Amino acid sequence: MRATSIRARLASAPEVGAGNVLTTLVALGGDLDRPAFTFDTPVEDVSAWTALTVRVLDERVRARAAALHALGIGKRDPVAVTATAAADNILTFLALARLGAIPALINAKLAPEITALYVSRLGAVGVLADEARREALAPHGVHLLAPIEDLGQADPAAAPEPYRFHQGDPVAITHSSGTTGVPKAVLHSHSSLFAANKHRLRMPKAQGTDRILSALPAPHAATLIALNLVLASESRLLALSTQTGPSVVDAIEQWRPSGVLGFAATWSEMAKTDLRGRDLDSVALWWNTGDCAHEAHIRRLISLGYREVSTREGRVRKPGSAFIDGLGSSEMGHSHFYITHTTETDRYGRCIGKPHAFAEPVVLDPDGTELAPGEVGELGTKSPTLSLGYWNDSVTTYRTRVRGYFLTGDLVYRDEEGYFYHVDRLVDSVDLGDGKRLHTALSEERVLNACPDVADCTVVAVRTDSGVVTDVLLQLDAAGDPDANRDEAIRAALGPDVAATLREVVVVDEDRIPLGPTGKVRKVALREQYLKTLAAR
Missing domain, CATH: 3.40.50.12780 (ANL, N-terminal domain)
Incomplete structure (x- = not known):
């Protein structure tokens, strides 16, 4: 079947969604020997940076599904997944989806104690983790299932037939960025996580989408959307673990x-x-x-x-x-x-x-x-x-x-x-009174535009007894001069209302900026740090 025919079929078929793109492709009998996914870590006997064909991808997923089925995992079982390698996240998602289970993908950068609390709130039947995460989670009382590295050793022929999805079925749980504390568990359905892809499949294939490098965190919903779009579009995907x-x-x-x-x-x-x-x-x-x-x-x-x-x-x-x-x-x-x-x-x-x-x-x-x-x-x-x-x-x-x-x-x-x-x-914007507000993201945008040698900028604004206090934290590009005085340019960029709250502009190293597991700045944590520092003065 031609690629355009497959795209049209997947776009129009009401039964197709985020949980069954791979199994539908195999059933349609398309080009199963075309390269599909490349990973930066080995997948059994396939070395890192070597493309898996659709046929091999399906085989590797069926092996994992067989192993999980043998563990008693079946439809509607929420199963937590946390691993460093993109391959482990993606292949385990596909295997659990084949069984009709609900993979709950957890970013491996999430602190072990937060992960354990998150898992307990999920009510997961257990946790699939790689060696590093198993060691980190063991002291926290989570129920660890078989090592995720061993799942691919099962016989692909022992995998049960694919679960028959309906549009409203739950297909995955991903989590929010966790910048304000324990992440929220976000539930996606078979149809919701594929709706945008159906829209794209009805359009001409966009330039730059034949060979896509994904620098997204593998456990994120965006990765699940991307991998299904690539499969349905007969494109190629490289998923990075770092x-x-x-x-x-x-x-x-x-x-x-x-x-x-x-x-x-x-x-x-x-x-x-x-x-x-x-x-x-x-x-x-x-x-x-x-x-x-x-x-x-x-x-x-x-x-x-x-x-x-x-x-x-x-x-x-x-x-x-x-x-x-x-x-x-x-x-x-x-x-x-x-x-x-x-x-x-x-x-x-x-x-x-x-x-x-x-x-x-x-x-x-x-x-x-x-x-x-x-x-x-x-x-x-x-x-x-x-x-x-x-x-x-x-x-x-x-x-x-x-x-x-x-x-x-x-x-x-x-x-x-x-x-x-x-x-x-909303949580980062600060009311300055008289109908004026300090928008931290917009302020960062203006500082970056005003200072070409600044690679990134974080604006921290806290409310104290004496009013709002703002600091501008700068990270410079490779050619930036750490001793240069940028105060005047930054005050002009911020505008008079925000500039009136400015306490200092300081060049900082990366380790000064607390980040969430997806790389977002944890502004809540920064504000807490600043309030403690100001209170101690």
Whole structure:
């Protein structure tokens, strides 16, 4: 069956969703010997950096499904999965999905004590973990199942027939970033985690999506969406287990992807990496999801690589790549917005673009009333991609819903043309009084634009008895001078209201900035640190 026929079949078939793309491809009898997934760690007798064909991928998944079935795991069983290697996360998800179980993927960077508490709240039947995570979790009383490294040794022929999914069936539990404490367990359905992919499969295949490098954390919902999109599109995927700036750059040079998929933290990491002399010419597309990206980071990336453009003389290869930005979250299931940046575009200011056809976003005031263009409020959205809610937490599920909209916790506004702009997370924005607010994310954007040698910036604002106190923490790029005085430029960028709260501007090392497991800055932890420091003075 031709690739276009397979795409059309998967896009139109009502039974296809996030839990059965692989088994459907095998049943359709497509090209099972085409390369599909590449991992940076070995998979049994397949060495690292060697592509698994669809046939081998299915065999490796069936082996794991057989092992899990022998352990008594079946439909509707929530099973926690925590492992360092991307291969272990992805193959275990596919195997559990084949059984109709509910894989609960947990980022391996989550602290063991937090992981144990999270698992207890899940009510999981057990935990599948690699050696390092088993050792870390053993003192915390979690029920450890068979070592995840041993699952692939079972006989693939012993795997039961694939579970027959229905659209509303639970297919995975992923978790929020955990920047404010114990992560929230986000439940996805068979249909919700594939709804955006069905939309994309009905469209022409985008440039830069034939050969995708995923720098996303493997346990994240975005990875599950990406792996199914790649399977359904008959593309190729390299899934990295480590997403540091240097590791991503090294992988681009080695594997030569046409597209790179990552979070805003990925581009920040790359901004701190010396790219002089590095070969990134293969990249035509940078694809961001999660938090929207900073203009300064986008501009650096689109100056790299090449893309094809249409001219009177036909398609030509032109210097400079494209960057797709937007805004998404685990709960949203997929970015609900999109905007494409190239060296010819100039709509920034934290613009997250226009909504996808499957999303219905609005800007709401605290009472749930829709606001007019130009007014900042909380983002509410409806979409078939939305998660079912929070596993074992109906209180939080319903607190984040109003009038059928999911409240994302983001502060945004839209303009008269229908473009949306992100200014901050609600929990990070500070009321300055007299109708004025300090938006930390927007302030960081302005500082980065004002200081070209600053690779990343974190604005910390805390309320004390004497008022709001703000510090600006800078991380410099490879050529940045740590002794340069940037105070005047930063005050001008912040504007008079925010600048009036500024206490100091300081260059810091990476270890000064606490990060969550997905690379997000833990601003709650930073504020707590600053309040303790200020109280001690």
